[in-house]
Structure formats: C-alpha cells, structure tokens
Amino acid sequence: MSTAKVKVLIVDDHPLFRSGLRQVVESDSTLEIVGEAGDGELAVKLIQEIKPDIAILDVNLPGLNGLEIARKLQDKRLATRIIILTMHKDEETCNRALDIGAKGFVLKENAVEEILKAIAAVAAGEHYLSSSISGYLVRRRNRAEMLTAQKPGLDDLTKAERRILKLIAEKKTSREIAAELFISPRTVEAHRANICAKLSLSGSHSLLQFALENRSAL
C-alpha cells in the first residue's frame, strides 16, 4: 500500500465526467488510473484482466449497471473493491449496493470533495459512505429500534406477565415455563391470554411472534 500505487479503474458512460474524475484521482500521487470504461460489458472485462485495487462504478450505465457489475464481480470473488457513484440520493440503491458488497457509496454531487477520501478509506479496507447518505443508515437503525421501543401497552404488563413473556421469547412452551416457575400450565396460559388482550394480539401463535420480534425490548 505504501510502496506501490493504488490501481484505480473508472467506469462511467459520460466521457466528460470520466476525465473530471481522472483529474481528481491523478492529483493524488498515491493513486494510479489503470483503465476506463464507458459501458458495463467492457467494465467487467477490464476488471477481470487488469484486476485493479479499486473500481469506481457509475450506477447509470448502458448495458449492465454499476450494481449488476458489482454483483458479477462478487460472484467471481475478485479482490477488486467497489465504489458506487450515483446521481440520486436514493436509499434503496444504497442499500442494494451495500448488500452486493460495495465498499463505498458516493453521491456525484459530492464526488469532487469526497472521492479521494472514499478511495483512501476503501483501499484501507474500510467502508465509505457519502456523508449525506449516512443519515439513511441512522434512520434505518432507529426505525428498527423504534419498533421495539415504543410498542404501546408494553409497559402496562404486570411483573408476572413480563416474566412469562421473556420466557416465551426464549422459545419455551407454556408447559416448560410452568415447570420453571413452579406454577400450573393453566396459569401460564391465563397469563398468555391476558398479555394477548393487553397487547390486542390475536390469531395463531401471536404471542410467540410478538415475543420473538420484541425480545430486545424485554
């Protein structure tokens, strides 16, 4: 990393954008552009031949788009790390890019300032997200926690009910719970019924479902 230059390949269908990007990348003496492509097929071919350290892929490409390229490369287990470039600040695209294994995700509007930081981070094995996109991850994180945090009625459960709900979340049956608490299975079932009522749950095995989804909040 410190001796040899980091080999970078640029994929974008717009020549003007490519040359702009090239200029920025070449302004960093630790980086070296080893190839360019204007469409998906060529990109896949070049990446397999040249094996660059980092490939910067536009999302909108003729033929294969950036995400599809990334998927192909991941399937072939190439060492080339992917940075996705995109115009639109789109949560879904970002999620899919990360799922596919992209290490970087940079908005074009921020590309000039951020691309060097992104390349450095990704070359070092880290991830890089355009800062304006990182809010999405926070929101996703919070969304998941909100669901468990603000469940209505969860706090007007009694102690015994709460104790039993915890054990349900541990995948125990009413009988097992009864044995563990030295009470009758029927009592456990009575508590279950009360919990269902308080949480306005109904249907088959609703409590098990609820307990599994909310076990972190118990």
Add this chain to the structure above:
Amino acid sequence: MSTAKVKVLIVDDHPLFRSGLRQVVESDSTLEIVGEAGDGELAVKLIQEIKPDIAILDVNLPGLNGLEIARKLQDKRLATRIIILTMHKDEETCNRALDIGAKGFVLKENAVEEILKAIAAVAAGEHYLSSSISGYLVRRRNRAEMLTAQKPGLDDLTKAERRILKLIAEKKTSREIAAELFISPRTVEAHRANICAKLSLSGSHSLLQFALENRSAL
C-alpha cells in the same frame, strides 16, 4: 430557516478550538453563534435559556460530558438538535450518541471541512455522520445480516419449500398459504415437515420461529 439565521451554540473546554470553530461557523452567513460554554453545567444552563437551534457538543468536557448533556436535553424534550464532536473514532461512542438522539456526529479531524455540512443537514432535519464513521454503521448492518445469511442447509430447500417458507415468515397459517397457492393445506403441511427435516428443526412451532428469525435471508 431561510429568513432567520440558524442559532448555534458551541461547547468545548478548549478555548482555542472554540475560536477556530467559531470562525468556521461564522464564515457561513446563514449561521449565528448565540453562545459558548467550556463545561457541561454551563452548557446545560445556556441551552435551556437561549434555546439554540443547534448545539455542538464536545465529548470530552469537565463535569458533564457531551453525551450526558445530550441525554439531559432529550429528557427535557428541548427542540435543540445535537451535534457531537469527538477526537477518537470510536464505534461505541458513536452508537451511544445516536441512541441518545444526537443528530450529528463529527470527528474533530474532519471538523473544519464537515462541520458546515453537518450543521446544514441537521438544521434541515437530517442526520449527519462523519464519513469515516459511517463505515461502522455499515459493518453493524452487515454483521446482523451475516448471522442470517450463512444458515446451513437453507440453500438445499426446493423452490416450493422456499416459497412456503417466505409465506410462513409473513405470519400466514398453512391454510392461508394453501389458499394463496391453490394447493391443499395438507400439501403445505407436508412441505413444512420436509423443511423442518432439512433444517433439522424440531419442537413446537419451530418453523415459525425459524422463519421469523431468518426472514431477511429469504
């Protein structure tokens, strides 16, 4: 937001850093510094009196630290939005900050370039994370999905079994699934049994449990 200036309060125990930050912030004409504090107690007092739009809090402070201040403010349901500044690139600190409700998280090493972007994003109701920190969120995201992705045996399920497992994860009963696929409930049950066998699941409602825990991998 467009007429009045955004009121910003700065909290840091180091006067030199404060003045540097002040310069950067004041270079943006849409922002206005309405106060400064060098320790936690004063910070809490000033925020409650002045009610700034945004408070930039250092983590390392004499008395209350930035995170504790944020918690206090959150408890009092003030409208002031919090941006946390920190020296160290620490995942735990970042997580705690977000839990507490901080809207921004900026590393001091990136503060000069990022603080204005951060203020703008937060003032607009978005989140902002220092780009070098956003990798943590990605990693956390992936960690959670890895657990579900590599379940053994999940890939030697047949198409029909997979289809049914998906519907089970949607909390549907065998009867509902049967109706949806125009097959007999008994067929669905047969598939369930086969799936249980392949995944070596046993016990009460094991499939429902499995499906709920692994729904993202289906």
Add this chain to the structure above:
DNA sequence: TTGCATCTAGGTAGTTCTACTTAGAAAAAT
C-alpha cells in the same frame, strides 16, 4: 427407460396455543 427427487395429498395422533368462561387467594392501592 429406469430411477430419483419433487410436488402433491391424505390418515392418524399428539402437542401447543388461542378463546372464551369462572373463581379463590394474595397483594396493592384507595
């Protein structure tokens, strides 16, 4: 073509949970 896996479907039995009911004893709150 034979054979294997898959999809389909039913039989029977047993377990577990839901949904209603009632009811006494203990604990908590008024």
Add this chain to the structure above:
DNA sequence: ATTTTTCTAAGTAGAACTACCTAGATGCAA
C-alpha cells in the same frame, strides 16, 4: 378497611403445528 388488581387455576372448545405414515403424478437425469 375496603376495593381493585394481580396471581393463581381450571373447564371446554377449537385452531394450528408437529410427527409419523402412505402414495399418485410429474419431471429431470443417468
């Protein structure tokens, strides 16, 4: 001290899942 809530428990009914079994139809591969 009285009322209310909570915890305990049981009856009955039905829905839903598991765990075994067999078996015809289909399609794919050796």
